[in-house]
Amino acid sequence: MRLAIFDLDNTLIAGDSDHSWGEFLVQKKLVxxxxxxxxxxxxxxxxxxxxxxxxxxxSFSLAPLTQYSLDDLAVLHAEFMRELIEPMMLPKAKALLQQHRDQGDYLLIITATNSFVTHPIAAHLGVDDILASDAEIKDGRYTGKGTGTPCFQSGKVVRLQEWLKQKNYNLDDAYFYSDSINDLPLLEQVPNPIAVDADERLSKIALERGWKHISLRD
Known part of the structure; x- marks a missing residue:
């Protein structure tokens, strides 16, 4: 089965979920x-x-999670989804996911944003799996620490290679969609790198290398 891999923030959604979670905490006067x-x-x-x-x-972004139970955090996240994330959803992104789904591809999100913020978003988008920067939980609470390799820059390659071994998949004919220069290490690993509404530096590289560059914005 072919892999269709997607960055999340500013790729499948029209904004950054990590930064937006911080804004949500400020708006709710929780920090x-x-x-x-x-x-x-x-x-x-x-x-x-x-x-x-x-x-x-x-360390900064996970610290507030330590102040609340998992149940309370689930309530907060549901509110965050309704107020900030759902307005960022892109019809063209959903259509792209459906296109790959219809082709029989395995849909994988790989994101630097932590697992607490992103796992519910991935579930909402209906992808098959997600790799994120994992937040540690002990005794039923977040510790404020990350665990494992952060899913960022070259860390995305490390985490994906670990996942490929566990799942027995490969990158043959795989796609990776991203907006960010931070994802260049992984874009260089796949046969089909695709820039999506890319930042200036990635746009330039995509043009130089003849990579496809698409927009999922209206």
Whole structure:
């Protein structure tokens, strides 16, 4: 079965779920508004510049999860989905997923954003599996720590290779769709790299290398 692999943020949805979760926490006054918003924006700019320290960022983004039970977090996430994520959903992205589904492809999201934020989004999109930066849970609560290799930049290649061995899949004729220069290591690993509403640096590379560049925005 052929793999159709997708980045999530600013690829399948019209925004960044990680940054938006931070904005949601600020809006709901669940964190110190000014301090958290400033840090959230700073990390997001570092991500776009491909200079983000993923370990530092995970420590920041996972810390608020430690304050709530899993049940309370599920309620908060459902509200987050309704208020911020569902408006980011793209009809063309859903159509693209359905196209690959109809072709019999296996749909895999691979995202740097943590598993708490992204797993419900992946379920909403109806993909077969998701690889994300995993958030550690012990004794029924988030610890505020990541676990395993963060799913970011070259870490996406590491995590995908681990997954391929476990699932007995390969990258023969695989597709990978992404908007971000951070995903260049994985784009270079697949036979069919496709830029999606790409940032300036990835757009330039896609043009130079003759990669397909599509838009899923209206």
């Amino acid at each position: 110190d508004a000014q301090t958290y918003a400033e840090a959230n924006d700073r990390f997001y700019q570092q991500y776009k510049a491909a200079t983000l320290d993923i370990h530092e960022y995970l």
